[in-house]
Amino acid sequence: MxxxxxxxxxxxxxxxxxxxxxxxxxxxxxxxxxxxxxxxxxxxxxxxxxxxxxxxxxxxxxxxxxxxxxxxxxxxxxxxxKEFLTFGPGDLAHQATDRDRMALADDRAMLRHALAQLPPRQRQAVVLRYWEDLSESQVASAMGCSVGTVKSQAAKGLAKLRAALALEGVTAGHGEAR
The missing domain is CATH 1.10.1740.10 (RNA polymerase sigma factor, region 2, helix turn helix motif)
Incomplete structure (x- = not known):
């Protein structure tokens, strides 16, 4: 034993x-x-x-x-x-001095903020499908739903992410929406 x-x-x-x-x-x-x-x-x-x-x-x-x-x-x-995503000075592992690395950090911060604004099911679908690179059937299994639900939740989530990132790109002083 x-x-x-x-x-x-x-x-x-x-x-x-x-x-x-x-x-x-x-x-x-x-x-x-x-x-x-x-x-x-x-x-x-x-x-x-x-x-x-x-x-x-x-x-x-x-x-x-x-x-x-x-x-x-x-x-x-x-x-x-409701969940809130907080950003503090310790969020970046290394403080970048290079302009490109700072832009990348800004983009990541915007993406994290936009992800936090998604409803939980849309966030789950987007993260599992595109960040974890799982197939639609694997995501459906992980979420306990159908493949069609994964497709619709991911599509809605991506649309909201695009809109949020475009809006943040304009308001954050990055010029035109991305």
Whole structure:
């Protein structure tokens, strides 16, 4: 019994070690906050550990855990009426002095802000489909919906992102809308 538990723990530890960065990135894009993302991943991994026998036996353990992550985010979002994305001076890992790197940082900040304005289902569809580069069927599986719902939510989300980024491009002094 002890060997099985030790093997299971080691298998789970290896899974977490190799998947943590990607799960954290996905959670960050879903939540818009580093600390919330870390909490979200930890909560999802706790649930995955409890069900590790089923998770590890699944055809795609990554998809299983991603689904847990998306469900955990939805559960948390339902508890709050509105999420806010805050930007502080520590958000950029390295302060750039190069004009191009600063422009890129500004673009990322605008994108993060625009993502935070999307409704949760649209944000999930956009992040999973285009940032995580999952197929429509994989996104549908992660979100627990049909492929058609993924297509419509992603299309609506992209349209809102384009509009928000065009508006922010004009108001942020970047000249014409992008």
């Amino acid at each position: 002890g060997d099985k538990t030790a093997n299971r723990d080691e298998e789970f530890r290896e899974f977490v070690t190799t998947r943590w960065p990607r799960l954290l990135r996905t959670a960050y894009l879903l939540s818009g906050d580093q600390h919330t993302a870390e909490d979200l991943v930890q909560s999802a991994l706790v649930r995955a550990y409890v069900a590790w026998r089923r998770v590890s036996a699944a055809d795609e353990p990554d998809a299983y855990v991603r689904r847990i992550l998306v469900n955990e985010h939805a559960r948390r979002h339902r508890r709050r009426l």
